[in-house]
Amino acid sequence: MKRKTPKNVKQSGRKKVSSLGVNNTRQLQLQLNEVSRLSLKQYKPLPTTTTICTSSSTASRFQNLLDSETNENPHARVTGDAVEPDYRDFILSQEFFCTPDYITPDNQRILNSLDFNKDNSPCPKSPEKLNTTKSKRCTLDGILVNPLSPTFSGNHQPVVELDKDSVAEEVDIDKTMAASKPKAQNYVSHSAAALRCRVMPPPCISNPYLKDVSQQETDPFANQRSKCAGLFPNFTSADGLSRYRTDFHEIEQIGRGNFNSVFKVLKRIDGCLYAVKLSTRQLHQETERRKALMEVQALAALGSHENIVGYYSSWFENEQLYIQMELCDHSLSINKGYELLAEGQALEVLYQVANALQFIHEKGVAHLDVKPDNIYVKNSVYKLGDFGCATLIDNSLPIEEGDARYMPQEVLNENYDHLDKVDIFSLGASIYELIRRLPLPESGSHFLNLKEGKLPLLPGHSLQFQNLLKAMMDPDPVKRPSARELVENPIFDKALRIPKN
Ligand SMILES: Nc1ncnc2c1ncn2[C@@H]1O[C@H](COP(=O)(O)OP(=O)(O)OP(=O)(O)O)[C@@H](O)[C@H]1O
Numbered sequence: 001m002k003r004k005t006p007k008n009v010k011q012s013g014r015k016k017v018s019s020l021g022v023n024n025t026r027q028l029q030l031q032l033n034e035v036s037r038l039s040l041k042q043y044k045p046l047p048t049t050t051t052i053c054t055s056s057s058t059a060s061r062f063q064n065l066l067d068s069e070t071n072e073n074p075h076a077r078v079t080g081d082a083v084e085p086d087y088r089d090f091i092l093s094q095e096f097f098c099t100p101d102y103i104t105p106d107n108q109r110i111l112n113s114l115d116f117n118k119d120n121s122p123c124p125k126s127p128e129k130l131n132t133t134k135s136k137r138c139t140l141d142g143i144l145v146n147p148l149s150p151t152f153s154g155n156h157q158p159v160v161e162l163d164k165d166s167v168a169e170e171v172d173i174d175k176t177m178a179a180s181k182p183k184a185q186n187y188v189s190h191s192a193a194a195l196r197c198r199v200m201p202p203p204c205i206s207n208p209y210l211k212d213v214s215q216q217e218t219d220p221f222a223n224q225r226s227k228c229a230g231l232f233p234n235f236t237s238a239d240g241l242s243r244y245r246t247d248f249h250e251i252e253q254i255g256r257g258n259f260n261s262v263f264k265v266l267k268r269i270d271g272c273l274y275a276v277k278l279s280t281r282q283l284h285q286e287t288e289r290r291k292a293l294m295e296v297q298a299l300a301a302l303g304s305h306e307n308i309v310g311y312y313s314s315w316f317e318n319e320q321l322y323i324q325m326e327l328c329d330h331s332l333s334i335n336k337g338y339e340l341l342a343e344g345q346a347l348e349v350l351y352q353v354a355n356a357l358q359f360i361h362e363k364g365v366a367h368l369d370v371k372p373d374n375i376y377v378k379n380s381v382y383k384l385g386d387f388g389c390a391t392l393i394d395n396s397l398p399i400e401e402g403d404a405r406y407m408p409q410e411v412l413n414e415n416y417d418h419l420d421k422v423d424i425f426s427l428g429a430s431i432y433e434l435i436r437r438l439p440l441p442e443s444g445s446h447f448l449n450l451k452e453g454k455l456p457l458l459p460g461h462s463l464q465f466q467n468l469l470k471a472m473m474d475p476d477p478v479k480r481p482s483a484r485e486l487v488e489n490p491i492f493d494k495a496l497r498i499p500k501n
C-alpha cells in the first residue's frame, strides 16, 4: 500500500541538515516550519539563545520582527510564502545543528513502522530474487503483516509493504513527521543507552562452556562497570535503528519451534544468505535472557564443525535474542513429509550426527535435545542444530531436558550421571523414527518399551543395523556406545565406504 506523500514535505525531508549550502538551509527552514523560520530570522536583533514562544502575543511580536527584518534587509528575497535572508552575512550556530546524541530526535518508532526488509534497497549481490518474500504472511486491512516477523510488534505500526519508488519518499516524510510527533516513550532510554555504551561498553559475559579463561580476559573493565545498568542492554544500533533490519533483508520464515522463530535472511553487506533465529516472546527478565544466551554461548564455545550448524553472531534487540546462523536447506522433521529413509541414508545421518556428538562430547558438552527436528540438511550434509538445551556433561550447569519422546528413562528419573549417553539414546530414537517414518509415541506401552530398549523388528533392515540401534537405546547408559565408539563402528566402513586413516 502506498501512502500519499505531500510534495513539500518530501522535498524538505530529503535534504541533509549537515551540509549547509543556501538551498539546504532553506530546505531545513521549511522542514522545521515556524521553529527554524523564527530562529533564523532572529539572528541579528536577538541574543543567540533562542526561546520558542507559543503565545499569540509573542508570536505576533516575532511576526513583526520578521516583517521588519524582511523590509530592512535589502538582500532578503521573498519566494512564495517563504522568506529567504541573505546567508552571506550570517553564521549559524554550530550547536544548533550539532545536537548531542541524547537530544537528537530519535524517530526510531516511526522508522520501525517501515519494513525496510520489504524494500529493494541495494544489497551487494543478491543470489536470490527478492520476489520470494511472500510466504506465510497474513493480510490485515490491505496491509501485509507477518505477525511472527520481528518487524511486527503489538506496539508498533504494522509492517507496510512498500513498492520500490515509494520507499525513499516514505522515509523522507516519516523523518520529517518525526520532528512533530510526540516522542516515543522509550526514545530517551535507547539513545541514552547508546551514549552510555559509547563511554563504557556493556560487560563481557563470561561463557560457562569455556573453563580455562580468566576473568581479566573475559571482562577487562569489570571493576569499573558497577554503574552500568543491566547485563544485557537492549540494543538497537547506536543510531537507533534495528540491527536486524539494518543488516538483513528478511526473505521468509523457515521454521518455528516452541520458543523461537527462524527466518531466512540476506545479509545486506555481504550478499549471503543466513538463518536468523529469534525468541518468539520478549525476554523481560535478566534470568530469562541469561538462559536464552546459553545457546549462543554453547555454539560459540564449541567452534565450527562440519556437522554442527554454523554460528555467526548474536545480539539482543527489542528484548529478544537474535542468533545469526548458517542457513540449511531443511530439518529432518518427519512432519515435513520427506520420504522414508533407506538404511544407507539412515547410516549416513547416524554417522554424521555421531561425528557432531563426538566433537561436542570431547569438549565436555551434551546437547540434550537430539531429534529429527534439530538435525538439518545442507547440500546432503547433516548438521546438528538447536543448542537450546546444551549443558556441561560434568553437571556444573543447570539441566533442561529436551523432548521427552527422545529422552532415555534415566533422564525422566532425573538421573544425570551420563549426559553424553543421553545424546546417544536420543540419536538412536531419532534414527528409529526416521526409518519408520512414524512419530514416536508420547506415552503408552510402545513409549515404555522404547525406554527399555525393546525395539520391534525392523523389516528390511540388516541385523547389524538393528543391533546397533538396540545398543544405542540400551536402558543402561553405561552399556550404550560412546560417540567415538559409534563413529568407529565397522558398519560404516562398508555402507559409507569411509577411508581408514
Ligand atoms: N540454521 C537453520 N537453517 C534452516 N532451518 C533452520 C535453522 N535453524 C532452525 N531451522 C528451522 O527452524 C525450526 C525451529 O528452530 P529451533 O529448533 O532452533 O527452534 P526452537 O524453538 O529452539 O525449537 P524447539 O521447539 O525444538 O525448542 C527447526 O526445526 C528448523 O526447521
Ligand SMILES: [Mg+2]
Binding pocket: 257, 373, 374, 386
Ligand atoms: Mg528445535
